[in-house]
Amino acid sequence: MKTISLTQSIFIGLCLSIVGAVGFQTMSWVLPEGDVLQIILSTINFVYIAYLLFNSSHKTGRLSCLILYSTANIILLLAFISHEILLIFLCSSIWLARSIFFQKNLLASIIDALLILIGYSVALWTLSTTHSWFLTLWCFYLIQTLFIYIPQLTRIKKKQDNSLPDNQAFQIAYKNATNAIKRIENH
Template sequence: MSRPGFGEGVLVALTAALLASIVQSALGGWLPSYTLAHGLCIGLGLGYGLYLLARAREPAGRIAVPILWAGVSLLVALLHGGLGLQILVQLGLVWLVRALYHHGRPLSALLDLGLLLLGGLAGLWALEHTGSLFLALWTLFLIQALFVLIPGGPDAERRASATADPFETAERAAERALARLLR
């Protein structure tokens, strides 16, 4: 599966912002604002995490990660950690999934963390200045769409080896094939 692109990230941002706004409008009169805010936060975080897992090449953890994600999120909600803590937990889980599944190097993961924090601050700024959940989430997720531009993804080693010595490339391919046979 190919790495997600920026255009795809823009569509994800628009979808997330629209869905959250619709859910808030539909359930705003039925649920307490605290419960609705936590539910939206967990739902958006888990939904984005599932999207990231679906677009990852690595098949490991596709069942365990969502279960752990939901467990940690519900634990924070049940312990009444507050919405701020829930948002930080969701951002941390997004970063963890992107660092493990979409970035091949520590520097890439650190740049991603900076992008995530920038997006969170920009979303908070948009919420404070406009009062619009749609614009806050649109801003947050639109900035997150830029994560695909961070160099050093899981394919970086493969692309770098394409310019290496043909003998070394063949040797690495043979080692990978042998490792697959021994599994």
């Protein structure tokens, strides 16, 4: 079973942040900043989702999920939608991929959605404060590394059963029932 470690996730987040910042700076000389933003964020998100999917323990559905995501992403890029709608799509696609391939229950998916919202909020605050694309992306992906701890938070502990084994419990119940029938017969 493949697992994602904290250091591996931090390293991927750092690489994506560097590539995103460098890509934004270099491509903004050639294209309008709005187009560059959409292309860079979509590309980085594609790489992050590919990283998640191919480190998943699921054997099926990874490639089809990546193809579906890519198709929807290209359609949205060609439709010239607003940045807000694209960001909602990108964040929800991360959440959907992690919910399907990593989270085991509804509570874990809800916590994962909250983690993405926190990362998005911190990234917006960082961008408005520092105007640095590297720090913005780094803050978002650094917070996203915490998703590997969600299953540990939501693990449902089995109740310890201090009762008797089934056959012994049956024997006691059978003995009580025969004693009750004998008492009824004697009255």
